[in-house]
Amino acid sequence: TASLGALLRCFPCERLCGGCAVPPGALPPAMPPPARRRLPPAARLPPRTFRSYLPRSHRTYSCVHCRAHLARHEELISKSFQGSHGRAYLFNSVVNVGCGPAEQRLLLTGLHSVADIFCQSCKTTLGWKYEQAFESSQKYKEGKFIIEMSHMVKENGWD
Numbered sequence: 001t002a003s004l005g006a007l008l009r010c011f012p013c014e015r016l017c018g019g020c021a022v023p024p025g026a027l028p029p030a031m032p033p034p035a036r037r038r039l040p041p042a043a044r045l046p047p048r049t050f051r052s053y054l055p056r057s058h059r060t061y062s063c064v065h066c067r068a069h070l071a072r073h074e075e076l077i078s079k080s081f082q083g084s085h086g087r088a089y090l091f092n093s094v095v096n097v098g099c100g101p102a103e104q105r106l107l108l109t110g111l112h113s114v115a116d117i118f119c120q121s122c123k124t125t126l127g128w129k130y131e132q133a134f135e136s137s138q139k140y141k142e143g144k145f146i147i148e149m150s151h152m153v154k155e156n157g158w159d
Contacts, residue, residue: 061089061152066122068096070152071145082108083127083148091145096120102131110135117145126151 059073071094081088100116107114113132118125127146133139 060155061147062155063096063119063122063124063126064151064153065124066119067153067155068119068121070094070096070119070126070147077144081146083146083150085148086150088127088146088148089152090141091147094145094147097126097145099129109138112138112141117147119151124151 060069061071061073062069071091075092075094076089077092078090079087081090094117096119097117098120100118102113102115104111104113111134112130113134114128115131116125116128127148129145130141130143133141
């Protein structure tokens with residue numbers, strides 16, 4: 001029973017006062033752990049369904065956080081844009097993004113009406129959509145999308 005008393009020592013007390021012996025029967029009987037079912041690997045992962053899938057044969061840009069397809073390289077207009085947090089690309093069209101409400105913002109190139117865009121899969125804010133440009137030299141941006149480089153990754157066929 002002395003060895004049983006040593007096994008049943010209160011470990012928090014052991015650190016503070018050297019330990020106390022727990023009387024036999026004071027602890028509930030050990031319960032076996034519940035049986036765990038083994039799930040197949042595909043059932044353990046969350047489903048990865050996106051609204052649109054871009055062809056694998058094309059160079060694409062995807063969300064860096066969840067890998068949802070965002071745009072084809074052919075939709076890229078310019079790589080020389082500035083986002084809120086660094087460099088950004090301007091695209092003609094994008095997929096798998098949601099759009100927030102439009103608001104007026106004073107950007108580096110003047111006043112624009114823009115709406116934040118976010119990844120439909122992981123809800124990360126990616127950039128914005130130009131709804132309206134108030135200066136005639138900026139009208140080409142209307143209906144186009146800015147995605148910040150820090151939120152996208154190149155996939156499929158890049159050398």
